[in-house]
Amino acid sequence: MEKWINWLGRDQLQSELSPDLRDEMPSGLESRPAFVKEGSRYRCGRCGSICCLRQAYPCICKQHCYYCRECIQLGKVRACDRLISLPETGGFKPLEQPVLKWKGILSPQQEEASKDILQTVRQGGTRIVWAVTGAGKTEMLFEAVAEGLAEGKRVCIASPRIDVCLELSPRLQEAFDQVDMTTLYGGSGEVYRRTQLVIATTHQLLRFKEAFDVMIVDEIDAFPYYLNEALYYAAKKALVLGGSQIFLTATPDRQMLKAIRSGRIDATILPARYHKHPLPVPEARLLKGSLGHGLAGSCNASAHLLRLLQKKRRCLVFIPTILYMEILLPDFERQFKDWRFAWVHSKDPERKEKIQQMRQGELDFLLTTTILERGVTFADIDVIVVKADHAVYTEAALVQIAGRAGRSSAYPEGEVTFYCEHWTRPIKRSIRQIEAMNRTARKRGLLQ
């Protein structure tokens, strides 16, 4: 049993077990087939996705087997394999009061949300916290996490993005200094160790089964819908029956909005930013008689950019795809050769350095694809979106992009402009959503 202590609450493949573990199988071990047959389809037991392979492939079992493509990054799940899990038993080292070492002050709206979250942690169930970009989400989790930990519950904070996890982990370690905690993400190189507090990417949650009493998922909207389903599956699988789930989001999707409006899910809405200024409302500029490929749009946008730069403003310019960026780059290089600028995209190895340069004010503007749509904070910038009618800009993406402006309390103002050739639903809806949030905030008296 000693050897298995680290594997409490884990969900792993039988073929991955080390030989010394295999010798000594404890009682209470649950073993189930890696693939579940549903009618004529097969579902992966680890990630819950339906297998969509063209054929079964030759396998180590000398037969032909299906495998799961969705979660292959965590190791191949073969149909002939089995998944092994051991129920979590708790029994963590008792903590001394006060568990929470953080001494900040919450705004009245954060205070309210913090109470709501605490209640969900006590009662179990699901709660959505819909907080606008820059509302200060992490701080309002502290109280609830502290109580959960004090009661000996196992707590997990997950996010789809590695950047967010890496940013969270030192802050939490500081706030809960006596709590043993690990940060799990792909390629961390660390050997897994069972701890009471876990920070993980949502992908890593697939390796757990009924492990956590409290599951907090940040930025649940970071992926398009079809990926989201896997995320909910992972969050649910890793949660103990009757545990509490808290989802944080700045831009709930349609389905979630419906659930919130109909009252099917408990929701807490935070419509104002921490600094009590309204969100910058984007202005959409429609271009008439354009050239079809949207180059006219970028011409107009670049004239606008020039005006802003001459006013000594710093800008973030969003461009829909890498391909599009490659087309536009020569134009930008010609037109803005006197200005300092850089471009980043998801496949750029120097992206961290460039973002750091922008943050330190060494660049006048930064061209970016949607990778900077969330998570990053630059003080005092304006935002321009080129070709905002492109399909990559969903409602959530546009709200997030608009949320990059005016984030710091020293510079709460910022200008957000969308350039488009057509009005699209996401453009209209994102503007409407931001305006609605500002209205709610004003009504509740949360703005200065």
Next chain:
Amino acid sequence: MSCCGWCGTVVTPPISVSRLLTFDTHPDKLCTLCRNKMIVLSSCKRCSECCRIVQEITVCSDCLMWRSLYPKLSSGHTALYAYNERAKDIMTAFKLKGDCELAYLFSDDIRRALKIFPANTCFVPVPSAEESLSIRGFNPVELLLEAAGVNYDKALTASRDTGRQAKKNRKERLRTRQPFTLCPKRSKAIADKPVVIVDDVYTTGRTLYHALEAISPCQPSSLQTFSLFR
């Protein structure tokens, strides 16, 4: 609407008259971005023997060495793409992670390239070592050929385990001993037919020359090699 087989980006292939008329429902499996990352060797300056990218079109120094080592085996090698970073990523996912479905990524290219050979050609895949077969469960070359719908002949077997090529440096690779033996049952089927030995990646040429050496006793009418990457 379909997804890029590598990066998963949703692509909407343009509708063209020829596609409508031929009912071609299988457009490119890669998106434009990923496609641009692949370097097509037939449009590059390359060694006339092994398809390696070189400055001037001649026979490269490696091939001259192979010529002196195996004077009778001088073959023609055909390779489709350069083994650049992207190709390495794809092969890692395919072979190491075991994502077999990726075999279909290049099925059209391979089918088209192998059509050039005469109809009675025997395609012989380079066999996997017993050890890697037990870890992976599949032979990547055979999967590539199956995905392309090409019939192949398992005329070679890996008799001796010589360790993983990918873990060795160039010198160690070149020093590898002959790992292949001819399958006696198959040798008659091959005799007097053109033979093409197929591998996934051509790095030093060591593996393929071993395969050529092993297959030459059954006297095929011609002997050539093919690889997806070079």
